[in-house]
Ligand SMILES: C[C@@]1(CC(=O)O)c2cc3[nH]c(cc4nc(cc5[nH]c(cc(n2)[C@H]1CCC(=O)O)[C@@](C)(CC(=O)O)[C@@H]5CCC(=O)O)C(CC(=O)O)=C4CCC(=O)O)c(CCC(=O)O)c3CC(=O)O
């Protein structure tokens with residue numbers, strides 16, 4: 001069955017992470033960057049997680065992660081089972097699934113409701129690479145390769161484009177017209193200008209196209 005790709009807005013949402021090692025820390029760092037309210041359940045924490053707990057950026061429950069402990073915790077939308085004990089992860093994840101949460105099990109891909117992709121960001125631009133659990137190392141490597149190929153201008157360009165898009169919404173009537181405009185406007189030529197970091201020129205050309213489109217339609 002195909003995985004369903006989705007970008008989640010997690011600001012203020014509760015997320016639960018079982019385990020206090022390097023893998024748990026990677027999951028926690030991503031969750032905090034998205035503004036989630038994170039609780040970690042583990043008898044001990046690696047130093048970076050301990051620092052987050054000391055700063056009050058995460059809630060730490062110094063217990064083993066078990067189904068019983070899960071039942072005592074507030075409801076969470078997402079639950080990460082990231083201990084190094086597969087049986088403990090499976091039991092904690094089972095309790096979480098029964099409570100309606102979506103579960104990520106770092107030790108057993110077959111028990112995951114969702115996987116984390118390798119993510120590359122530049123401003124609002126987010127490129128993710130997934131391998132369906134087949135090779136996380138490839139996901140990571142491809143992400144790095146894409147980052148090197150993409151160059152540094154796309155986040156800035158996206159910011160400009162968001163403004164141009166608002167203008168186009170006002171000036172071009174109907175979604176079919178706007179679709180036609182944008183498919184033509186984001187031409188190979190424009191993309192090449194962006195790649196060469198010639199953003200002023202690219203923006204001027206899109207503005208010109210917008211003026212022309214406005215008079216034609
Ligand atoms: C199923 C999944 C569940 C999940 O955790 O979401 C999962 C499972 C497992 N990972 C394992 C190993 C490694 N994972 C990484 C790295 C990442 N793993 C991530 C996601 C995922 N890992 C999900 C699938 C995503 C997909 O397939 O696309 C990334 C992309 C995202 C993230 O975690 O944030 C992040 C890169 C982040 C970045 O750099 O951007 C590396 C490489 C490294 O660290 O250098 C290694 C060692 C090399 C190797 O094994 O490939 C093992 C075996 C452990 C063991 O052998 O004991 C399991 C369990 C198993 O497969 O049995």
Ligand SMILES: NC(=O)C1=CN([C@@H]2O[C@H](COP(=O)(O)OP(=O)(O)OC[C@H]3O[C@@H](n4cnc5c(N)ncnc54)[C@H](O)[C@@H]3O)[C@@H](O)[C@H]2O)C=CC1
Pocket residue numbers: 018019020021022023024041042043044045046063064065066082083084085088105106107136
């Ligand atoms: N999904 C992924 O991205 C990856 C997964 N892994 C797997 O993830 C597992 C964890 O890796 P690391 O964080 O590097 O291990 P680690 O050894 O650094 O940390 C394990 C942590 O789990 C805690 N723990 C153990 N039993 C527990 C329980 N019952 N309840 C709560 N906490 C418990 C320990 O106290 C420790 O904090 C490994 O088994 C590894 O095979 C490894 C690499 C990537």
